[in-house]
Amino acid sequence: MENERGTVRSALAGGAGAAPGRARLPRSRRPVGEPVLPGSSSPWILMYHSVAVEKEDPYQLTVSPERFAEQIAWLHRRGRRGVSVRELMRARAHGRDDKLVGLTFDDGYADFARYAVPILQAYGFTATAYVVADLLGQENGWDTEGPRKKLLTVEEVTELASAGWEIGSHGLGHQALPGLPADVLAVQTRESRRLLEEVVGGPVTGFCYPYGAVDAPAAEAVCEAGYDYACAIAHSPLTGRFALPRCYVGDRDGAWRLRAKKGRHRLRDAVTGLKRNRRGRPEPKGGVGSGSERPGGERAMKERRP
Numbered sequence: 561m562e563n564e565r566g567t568v569r570s571a572l573a574g575g576a577g578a579a580p581g582r583a584r585l586p587r588s589r590r591p592v593g594e595p596v597l598p599g600s601s602s603p604w605i606l607m608y609h610s611v612a613v614e615k616e617d618p619y620q621l622t623v624s625p626e627r628f629a630e631q632i633a634w635l636h637r638r639g640r641r642g643v644s645v646r647e648l649m650r651a652r653a654h655g656r657d658d659k660l661v662g663l664t665f666d667d668g669y670a671d672f673a674r675y676a677v678p679i680l681q682a683y684g685f686t687a688t689a690y691v692v693a694d695l696l697g698q699e700n701g702w703d704t705e706g707p708r709k710k711l712l713t714v715e716e717v718t719e720l721a722s723a724g725w726e727i728g729s730h731g732l733g734h735q736a737l738p739g740l741p742a743d744v745l746a747v748q749t750r751e752s753r754r755l756l757e758e759v760v761g762g763p764v765t766g767f768c769y770p771y772g773a774v775d776a777p778a779a780e781a782v783c784e785a786g787y788d789y790a791c792a793i794a795h796s797p798l799t800g801r802f803a804l805p806r807c808y809v810g811d812r813d814g815a816w817r818l819r820a821k822k823g824r825h826r827l828r829d830a831v832t833g834l835k836r837n838r839r840g841r842p843e844p845k846g847g848v849g850s851g852s853e854r855p856g857g858e859r860a861m862k863e864r865r866p
């Protein structure tokens with residue numbers, strides 16, 4: 561039986577299709593809250609955390625490898641291809657994202673390389689792993705109720721990026737951004753990007769808000785730090801390129817639940833669009849909060865508090 565390290569290496573040896581993105585540095589200065597494309601709906605992006613065998617899972621972050629394989633096979637049967645958000649956004653810019661679905665893995669758990677990568681490779685899928693820049697090789701200490709999970713090491717992140725997997729930033733230390741002073745926001749976004757670009761040897765263009773928590777200053781900071789896009793969770797007045805909504809996927813999600821979640825995504829998208837049209841496009845510094853911060857929002861139910 562291979563050890564974890566060996567499994568990582570063998571899983572990565574075959575490559576993951578797309579070459580790492582090194583073509584250009586992002587120069588995004590789009591208004592925060594701008595729709596991904598004017599008048600269009602948000603792309604469908606799935607949010608995973610850990611793929612592993614876990615006895616206790618108080619935050620419902622873990623999907624078993626068997627269930628994950630079923631979910632990926634379902635997408636494949638439905639004619640969808642799972643891709644990184646980087647690839648999804650590029651395809652969308654050319655109107656070629658019809659059959660694509662974004663696959664994202666928050667926190668950068670080591671089990672991404674061990675369990676998720678081989679399954680994704682079997683279908684020719686790619687994905688994005690959002691890693692916590694200051695905690696590579698450590699554990700998810702922010703999850704106070706446990707269980708402790710190992711995070712990808714510097715070497716593993718380098719290998720994943722070389723093999724074509726998108727590596728995005730999940731901040732410096734898994735700290736929620738709303739409410740932080742401007743200088744701290746700048747450090748969380750810029751410094752995490754700088755550190756990760758050293759690790760991957762190329763541009764890091766994607767950001768993912770810890771806890772999915774975003775407000776206007778946080779989204780502004782991410783935009784100003786030079787990222788091309790950012791992932792949130794819930795639909796909100798900020799929904800757009802710097803607050804992409806995502807669909808939580810858990811271990812209970814079989815085919816019919818995934819179908820229902822896709823329908824719910826479309827519905828929320830339509831409601832968000834209607835509200836936006838009624839209100840007019842939000843100002844970049846309008847002080848609007850995120851739906852993900854509302855008590856009882858999906859993030860509050862599915863994930864741990866800071």
Ligand SMILES: [Zn+2]
Pocket residue numbers: 666667730734770771
């Ligand atoms: Zn996280």
